[in-house]
Every structure is written in structure tokens, then in C-alpha cells.
Amino acid sequence: MNNFMKLQFAAVSNNESFARVAVAAFVAQLDPTVEELTDIKTVVSEAVTNAIIHGYEGNPEGVVTVSASIINHTLHLNIEDSGLGIADVEEARQPLYTSKPEMERSGMGFTIMENFMDEITVHSGVGLGTRIQMIKQISNDLTQMN
Amino acid sequence: MNNFMKLQFAAVSNNESFARVAVAAFVAQLDPTVEELTDIKTVVSEAVTNAIIHGYEGNPEGVVTVSASIINHTLHLNIEDSGLGIADVEEARQPLYTSKPEMERSGMGFTIMENFMDEITVHSGVGLGTRIQMIKQISNDLTQMN
Amino acid sequence: MSLKMQTERIEHTLIVRLQGELDHHTAEKVKSHLEEQIAMNTFTHMLINLNELTFMDSSGLGVLIGRYKQIMERGGQMVVSDVHPSIYRIFEMSGLFKIISVHPSESEALASLEVVS
Amino acid sequence: MSLKMQTERIEHTLIVRLQGELDHHTAEKVKSHLEEQIAMNTFTHMLINLNELTFMDSSGLGVLIGRYKQIMERGGQMVVSDVHPSIYRIFEMSGLFKIISVHPSESEALASLEVVS
Numbered sequence A, B: 001m002n003n004f005m006k007l008q009f010a011a012v013s014n015n016e017s018f019a020r021v022a023v024a025a026f027v028a029q030l031d032p033t034v035e036e037l038t039d040i041k042t043v044v045s046e047a048v049t050n051a052i053i054h055g056y057e058g059n060p061e062g063v064v065t066v067s068a069s070i071i072n073h074t075l076h077l078n079i080e081d082s083g084l085g086i087a088d089v090e091e092a093r094q095p096l097y098t099s100k101p102e103m104e105r106s107g108m109g110f111t112i113m114e115n116f117m118d119e120i121t122v123h124s125g126v127g128l129g130t131r132i133q134m135i136k137q138i139s140n141d142l143t144q145m146n
Numbered sequence C, D: 001m002s003l004k005m006q007t008e009r010i011e012h013t014l015i016v017r018l019q020g021e022l023d024h025h026t027a028e029k030v031k032s033h034l035e036e037q038i039a040m041n042t043f044t045h046m047l048i049n050l051n052e053l054t055f056m057d058s059s060g061l062g063v064l065i066g067r068y069k070q071i072m073e074r075g076g077q078m079v080v081s082d083v084h085p086s087i088y089r090i091f092e093m094s095g096l097f098k099i100i101s102v103h104p105s106e107s108e109a110l111a112s113l114e115v116v117s
Ligand SMILES: Nc1ncnc2c1ncn2[C@@H]1O[C@H](COP(=O)(O)OP(=O)(O)O)[C@@H](O)[C@H]1O
Pocket: A046, A050, A051, A052, A054, A055, A056, A081, A083, A084, A085, A086, A092, A093, A097, A098, A099, A100, A105, A106, A107, A108, A109, A110, A111, A130, D058
């Protein structure tokens, strides 16, 4: 069972929950466990929030793109912005590192993405925007095959 | 409060419920009534199903695009495909008219869209695909303004 | 995936209880399952209980009308019960009420049929 | 929109019950509301009950840590109760357990505080 979707929306915080629900509804066709679904929603929330806060620094003109494809029982999830980009990706990925402590950011976004997904690749550069590619295998319940 | 989103996905029937949920989650920010939300879900279901069945005739390579924008308390909803198109739009919009009676289509899709939305415009032509533009005012509950 | 179906035979009637969302995707399943029942069984009437149907669009109308025709052919009647307001409006628009009678509850719908047969 | 907050004062403790989804969008509201309470009131400790919190991401961690710091500054303690498994994992990853103690229920969390003061 293969499928794909691509979602674009304005970089406003209202759309964080919208993006979570949309991705969860798309992934539902794989019959994920509740835990898998929560992991995916959390990861979407982290990356979309980062695009809004860090990528576009709150500029509502920014556009966030979330794309997802299902290949057999694997979810490929991409979340990207064409905002400011990240100068030092390795530093950014450190647990507790945040460039915006004054906004009460915890610096745990990347750590959560790494823990909840099987693979994550970060493409970013100053002025080039940021693209987060993630992969997660969804448990294959054999009784549910169709 | 203004906002927009654009959603693209493979023309497979699995995505009908996905499209409904995604649009409903986007519209939720307007605090619609349950009835308004059901109307919108139904209309999305009608137009997306038509794109899949009639526009692409079941070809899963087809791509359906759903875009929605919120301008004040008005929802602008566009659903389009680049499939076969409609030769005679006026005939297609007649209640009970269907070109696929053998598939148990009821011919009520356009009638439902017309009834559940405030305005509908159909752009279509043979070989040009189909774009349905719809508008609906969402009741403005003054106690919920933020 | 998001539609469940339960059937029960009472005297001359097959009761079909639909639960979940009835759209083009799930309509296929409902159609083939009910056609199988119609082919195999000797019941006369069909009662469709929509109490737990949370969503239905015009693809649902198509399946209902399709079954209505098959049941009519064998001289039976088709009735529907427990129609939610949102689905009621679609029934109204399509003129379905002219051919399929709607009852507030399953027991009332059943009573209407058992009087007939 | 999708987050509700209820507060209750018991002795030296402000109990905060969160309901719904705590993300960046709703965190703003929680932060400003709790900062107001901290500025106005004379309570010492804060107890956050997460029993009805259905979703939380790292923006939620940020609000909790921010309030923890303010409560520490006035010599109080912050405790949390009723943490769902999915949120528990995020707490674990961040090392939050080292600074904020977690209790299975609101009453146990409250008891732990009232012993302190
Ligand atoms: N989309 C993005 N665009 C620009 N910078 C980003 C983006 N995502 C993350 N960053 C940078 O990486 C840092 C760490 O991100 P993260 O681990 O999610 O923590 P937090 O969002 O709490 O700061 C951010 O503080 C920011 O500097």
C-alpha cells in the first residue's frame, strides 16, 4: 500500500495542531498503535513549531511544507521551510541547545525527533531554509492486512 | 484572522476520509457549529470523490489538490484535479445526473455541494481538469472572538 | 477501515446496522457484503439502522438505492431507521423518502415490515 | 483554543489542572496566566496536574521549566501529577525528573508539598 500527500500552510501557530491532525489522519491508514501515532504527532509539532519560530521568526507570510509518503509499512515524513536556516546543525541538534532561551524554548525539539523516529536527516544552511527528513517503520499488524 | 492551507494527495479512495479530517481540522479555528463542520466535510468528500472517480477514473497516479483559505469568517474552498474534465457542466450539475450509473453513483454530488455551501463555481473542460470553487460564511460566535 | 457492519435476521427481515463513516471508499465493502447476503439468503425485507453512522455522503445514497432496487425485485421492502439530522438532509435533497420509508427506531421500522409480510 | 486551565488554592499550594493540548500555540496562554497568578498571589508551591492533558511537546517543557524557576526563586517547590506515558517519555528525555518530582495522583503530590512547608 503506497500513498503520498503534501501539505502547505501559513507559518502561524494556529496551524501547529492542524498539521498534527492532518498527518495523523494520513498515517491512520497504516493502523499504527496509539503510541506510534503520538510519536508522529509530537515530531510534526516539533518540526512545524521550529519552522514557525526559528525559520520564519513569527512572520506569518512564511509557508511551511509537510509531505508524507507511505511505502509499504514505512512512513517518510519531510518538514521544510524556506526561512533563515541553521548555521551549525550539529550544535542545533545537541540536547537542551536553543538559540531562543528568552522564548522559554527547552532545546529538546531535535532530541525528541531523534528519539521518536527511526532516522532523521537535517538539511539546512543560512538563507537556504531547513528541511527535516524523517523515517519511521510502522508496526505491521498481520491481522489487518488488506 | 486570516489563514491558508493547500493539500495535495494521490487519487486513491483511502484519501477521502483523510481530506475530510484535514479540512475539518483547518476550519476548526473558526469555531464552526457541528452542522457547519458536517456540511464542509460532506462537500469535501463529494468533490474529492468526484476527482478520484470521474476526473482520474481510478488512476492512482492522479493528484488531487484541496486548498482552503480563511478570510475573516469566510471559508474559501477549492478542490481540483487535472483529469478528464467535464464536457457539459450544466448537465453535470443537474440533480440525479450521473455519467457512471453502473458504479451506483447517485448523481447528487453537485446538488449537495450547492446546498451546503453559499456559493459554488465550476471550472472545467474536456482534457483541462476540473476546479470547484466554493465559499461558505461561518457563523460568527461573538463570545469566542480572540 | 472506518466502517463496521452487523447483520441480524429476524423473521422475513435482514437487519443491517452500520457504524462509522459511509463514503465511496467504504461503500464498496457495504455493497459487496450486502449483495452476498441478498444472493445467499431468503429474507424478503431489509432494514438499515443508521444509528451509529457518523458520516454519509452521496456515495452512501448510491449503495442504499442499489440495494433498494434488488430488494424491490424480489418483492420486498426496504426501510431505514435512526437517521441523524445531517444524513436526513441528504435524504431529503435526493427525494429518497419517496421510495424508502424512514422510522425513528429499529423496532418501529421492524414492526412496519412484519405487518406487510 | 484547545487548552483549558483550572486553578485551585489549597493552603500554600496553587493547583493547576491542564486539559487538552499543550503546544507552542497554547503555551503562551498558560505562561501568561500562570505568571499573573505568581505575581498576584502569595502561595509558595505549585502543583501541576496533567491528568487531562492529551498532548504535550517540547514547548510544554519550556513553560514548565520557566514556572519551576519562578517558584524556586520564591523558595517554593514545583511538583507534577498524573503524567501520561507519552508525556512521561518526554520528561525522561529532558532530565526534567531531576528537578521536578512526579507523583501518581494529585493528592499524593499535594501531601508531598504540605510536608515540606
Ligand atoms: N526550522 C528551523 N529554522 C532555523 N533554525 C532552526 C530550525 N529548527 C531548529 N533550529 C535551530 O535549532 C535549535 C534547536 O532546535 P530544538 O532542538 O527544536 O530546540 P528549540 O526549538 O527548543 O530551540 C533552535 O533553537 C534553532 O536555533
